[in-house]
Amino acid sequence: MNKLNAAWAANNSLLCVGLDPDMARLPAQFQQDPNGIYQFCTAIIDATADLACAFKPQIAYFAALGAERQLEDICAYAREKYPHIPLILDSKRGDIGATAKQYAREAYDRYGADAVTVSPYMGSDSVEPYMEWTDRGVIVLCRTSNPGGSDLQFLQVDGKPLYQHVARLVAEKWNANGQCALVVGATYPEELAQVRAIVGDMPLLVPGVGAQGGDIEATVKSGRSKAGTGMMINSSRAILYATPQAGEDFAAAARRVALETRDAINQHR
Numbered sequence: 155m156n157k158l159n160a161a162w163a164a165n166n167s168l169l170c171v172g173l174d175p176d177m178a179r180l181p182a183q184f185q186q187d188p189n190g191i192y193q194f195c196t197a198i199i200d201a202t203a204d205l206a207c208a209f210k211p212q213i214a215y216f217a218a219l220g221a222e223r224q225l226e227d228i229c230a231y232a233r234e235k236y237p238h239i240p241l242i243l244d245s246k247r248g249d250i251g252a253t254a255k256q257y258a259r260e261a262y263d264r265y266g267a268d269a270v271t272v273s274p275y276m277g278s279d280s281v282e283p284y285m286e287w288t289d290r291g292v293i294v295l296c297r298t299s300n301p302g303g304s305d306l307q308f309l310q311v312d313g314k315p316l317y318q319h320v321a322r323l324v325a326e327k328w329n330a331n332g333q334c335a336l337v338v339g340a341t342y343p344e345e346l347a348q349v350r351a352i353v354g355d356m357p358l359l360v361p362g363v364g365a366q367g368g369d370i371e372a373t374v375k376s377g378r379s380k381a382g383t384g385m386m387i388n389s390s391r392a393i394l395y396a397t398p399q400a401g402e403d404f405a406a407a408a409r410r411v412a413l414e415t416r417d418a419i420n421q422h423r
């Protein structure tokens with residue numbers, strides 16, 4: 155939390171840069187290179203490090219190709235070169251305690267992440283192993299950005315949608331050590347405002363601007379904290395695969411879109 159507060163201030167940014175390296179969309183020079191994912195992601199990190207409040211690699215893009223070693227190296231690179239920027243491993247884990255303990259080691263020890271995304275569905279004992287790492291963050295899915303999120307998260311329980319129960323449970327019980335955050339999609343600004351009202355100043359990871367079409371103004375106005383921070387607004391594909399303009403390469407294009415996104419967010423803080 156200290157690191158996140160410092161990164162919000164240092165880069166005047168609520169933008170989280172997502173690292174979702176889809177091999178089919180990487181520039182051709184990286185597709186042939188056995189270390190191409192590492193080369194691509196570290197170039198994106200270098201191009202955006204002064205514009206971001208966090209980096210968020212999505213583990214599936216690496217695991218699907220057996221490229222975990224490159225993910226380890228990318229995380230080590232980010233930690234060493236930009237130690238002041240929080241690193242979020244997006245793996246959306248959830249399992250019984252004994253297994254969760256291994257997932258926590260994977261995120262915090264193997265990849266050295268500052269925080270990890272987890273599902274709340276299996277309840278308190280499934281998230282406790284993450285909480286034992288008292289200097290790390292636990293980011294719990296609450297109101298996800300995808301349309302199908304409504305199937306369960308919108309079920310009415312005791313007169314309120316389930317996602318609001320999750321927000322209250324995390325804010326009032328699980329966050330005893332002040333290390334929790336919630337995921338709320340930018341595609342649902344009304345629910346974002348509801349969650350903000352329930353959780354006070356708790357940080358929110360907010361994916362869904364850029365490729366998923368979330369509205370930046372509505373997102374910021376609904377989700378900002380009293381201090382005008384409180385969010386890590388994630389964009390992945392729109393930055394990673396920005397179409398270069400004349401004379402630009404992929405990293406310069408990524409930087410341009412990251413800058414535009416950061417500034418558009420700041421306009422409404």
Ligand SMILES: O=C(O)c1cc(=O)[nH]c(=O)n1[C@@H]1O[C@H](COP(=O)(O)O)[C@@H](O)[C@H]1O
Nearest residue numbers: 212244271298299361364365366389390391
């Ligand atoms: O936890 C997440 O990061 C996440 C939660 C959610 O509700 N929706 C969502 O899109 N994400 C992730 O955020 C990223 C969004 O990528 P773009 O749509 O390309 O900006 C992907 O890595 C998703 O897996």
